[in-house]
Amino acid sequence: MRHSTPDQLAGKALQAYFCHINNFYNKNIAKVFFFAYSALGFKQPHFFICNERQTIMSETTATLYEQLGGEAAVNAAVDIFYRKVLSDHRINRFFDNTDMDKQAAKQKSFLTMAFGGPNNYSGADMRQAHAHLVKKLGLDDSHFDAVVEDLAATLQELNVPQELINQVAAIAESTRNDVLDR
Numbered sequence: 053m054r055h056s057t058p059d060q061l062a063g064k065a066l067q068a069y070f071c072h073i074n075n076f077y078n079k080n081i082a083k084v085f086f087f088a089y090s091a092l093g094f095k096q097p098h099f100f101i102c103n104e105r106q107t108i109m110s111e112t113t114a115t116l117y118e119q120l121g122g123e124a125a126v127n128a129a130v131d132i133f134y135r136k137v138l139s140d141h142r143i144n145r146f147f148d149n150t151d152m153d154k155q156a157a158k159q160k161s162f163l164t165m166a167f168g169g170p171n172n173y174s175g176a177d178m179r180q181a182h183a184h185l186v187k188k189l190g191l192d193d194s195h196f197d198a199v200v201e202d203l204a205a206t207l208q209e210l211n212v213p214q215e216l217i218n219q220v221a222a223i224a225e226s227t228r229n230d231v232l233d234r
Contacts, residue, residue, distance in 0.1 A: 115168025116219050120212065122169065129206050130160045136202040143198045146185055166223050178230035186233045196231060200224050 185191040
C-alpha cells in the first residue's frame with residue numbers, strides 16, 4: 053500500500069479545491085495558490101493538472117516543458133519512447149492495432165500540456181482512453197511500471213538530468229489510477 057507524504061496530501065487537497073473553481077486560468081488566482089502552497093511550508097510545484105485540458109503553471113519558474121527543451125525535445129523523446137515501447141515484450145501487445153503516427157501525435161500533445169507547454173491536447177482523458185485496455189487486455193500496474201521505465205530510459209538516453217526525469221516520473225505516476233481505471 054502506498055502512503056502519501058504530507059507534501060502530496062496538501063497538494064492533492066489544494067488541487068481538488070482549486071480545480072473546482074471555474075475559470076482557474078486566472079493567473080492572479082494561480083499566484084495565490086502558489087503563495088499559499090509555499091506558505092504552508094511545502095515544496096512549490098511547477099504545475100499540477102486539474103484535468104487533461106487544464107494545466108496551472110507558476111510564472112516564476114521555468115516550466116518542465118521549457119527545462120526539457122520545448123517542442124523539439126518532447127518530439128524526440130516521444131519518438132524514441134515509442135521505439136522502446138514497441139520493442140518491449142511486456143507492453144507492445146497493447147499497441148497491436150494502434151495507428152502509431154496518430155498515437156505519437158496525441159502523446160506529444162499530451163506531454164507538452166502536462167509538462168507546462170502550450171495546451172493543444174484534444175484527446176480523451178486518461179481513464180477514458182485506457183479503459184478498453186484495462187477491461188479487454190488486462191492493463192495493470194506491471195504494465196504501467198514498464199511504460200514509466202521505458203520513459204525514464206528514453207530521457208536518460210537523451211541525457212536529461214535526473215531531477216527532471218524524477219519530475220516526469222511523478223507526473224506519470226499521478227495518472228496511474230486514472231489509466232488503470234481505479
